[in-house]
Amino acid sequence: MTGDISLIGYGLAAIGPAIGVGLIFAAYINGVARQPEAQKILQPIAILGFALAEALAIFALVLYFIRLPGA
Amino acid sequence: MSPTAAMLLPMAEGESHFPPDPSLFWQPLVKFGTVDLFGSEMTLAITRPMVVMAITVGLLSWWLVATTRKAAIVPSKGQAGTEAVYNFVRNGVARDMIGSRDFLPFVPFLFTMFVLILFNNWMGIIPPVQMPSMARIGIPIGLTLLVYVVYHWVGVKKHGAIGYFKFMLPGGLPGWIKPFILALEMLTFFVTRPLTLALRLFGNMFAGHLLLVVFIIGGWELFLQGGLLSLVSVPAWIMAFAMTLFEALVQFLQAYVFVLLAASYIGGALVDEH
Numbered sequence: 047m048t049g050d051i052s053l054i055g056y057g058l059a060a061i062g063p064a065i066g067v068g069l070i071f072a073a074y075i076n077g078v079a080r081q082p083e084a085q086k087i088l089q090p091i092a093i094l095g096f097a098l099a100e101a102l103a104i105f106a107l108v109l110y111f112i113r114l115p116g117a
Numbered sequence: 118m119s120p121t122a123a124m125l126l127p128m129a130e131g132e133s134h135f136p137p138d139p140s141l142f143w144q145p146l147v148k149f150g151t152v153d154l155f156g157s158e159m160t161l162a163i164t165r166p167m168v169v170m171a172i173t174v175g176l177l178s179w180w181l182v183a184t185t186r187k188a189a190i191v192p193s194k195g196q197a198g199t200e201a202v203y204n205f206v207r208n209g210v211a212r213d214m215i216g217s218r219d220f221l222p223f224v225p226f227l228f229t230m231f232v233l234i235l236f237n238n239w240m241g242i243i244p245p246v247q248m249p250s251m252a253r254i255g256i257p258i259g260l261t262l263l264v265y266v267v268y269h270w271v272g273v274k275k276h277g278a279i280g281y282f283k284f285m286l287p288g289g290l291p292g293w294i295k296p297f298i299l300a301l302e303m304l305t306f307f308v309t310r311p312l313t314l315a316l317r318l319f320g321n322m323f324a325g326h327l328l329l330v331v332f333i334i335g336g337w338e339l340f341l342q343g344g345l346l347s348l349v350s351v352p353a354w355i356m357a358f359a360m361t362l363f364e365a366l367v368q369f370l371q372a373y374v375f376v377l378l379a380a381s382y383i384g385g386a387l388v389d390e391h
Contacts, residue, residue: 090213097374101313104320
């Protein structure tokens, strides 16, 4: 079997941000369900939190690709 | 050979799939020659993302001029559409993130960023093109440099060169901890923020493009295998279609996130002393 072990690293690295993004949107949905009129205030905050958490997974992907070829 | 062409070739005996390396992503359309830049050899060339960028800039200019040249108080259909996009950036991004006092000068900048990134991102799924130019790191870096210059410039202009560093420190800290917090804040202001801004846009577009290529080319390869495996190509292509729709959403979201964060950095540099 051939392959690249760093891809497993990327898969592992994606777990954390995935949980984070799930928690952020769960909290956002909860907030809107309890207080629908707060949606306009919560939405940019939710998107901002989502972007910050998701950046970590994207870093892992980028790092996977920028390692030296053949290394 | 292009990555797509390499994947379309039937595989030789015992050959396996290979992870792509940077050389596969360098496919210039027209080459002009090489220049020596800081000791490394650079090729002057026109690439597909450059062509896509030129097309989008042309179409955007045409759209904006055509719908607003005869601007009226009672807008026509086209003008109403343009105004809706403009209002979204003006009220939903700039005013909310920078504050209603001094958001107006930044609206043209943020609006330009938003429509340029959004249109370039959508080029990743619009059929004859299907090339997200933001999937080349150079273009997000260029856009991020603009944001970087703007938010440091307004910060220094508002607080003064030394005041800007003082402003980074939250008030009410015990004296011994101040250098550590200042170092952390400077790392945030000068390294993490621009790095994440550029890499997020690039990474999302790059990953989305790869995802579509995997499903479409993977389906094609399964189709070529013949027999039962050909049937598997059908769900692969259904997934490719579903992922295209998902990508449209992600691409919009990334353009939104980029201007949202740019506006929040500008707003953060403009707030009054802690």
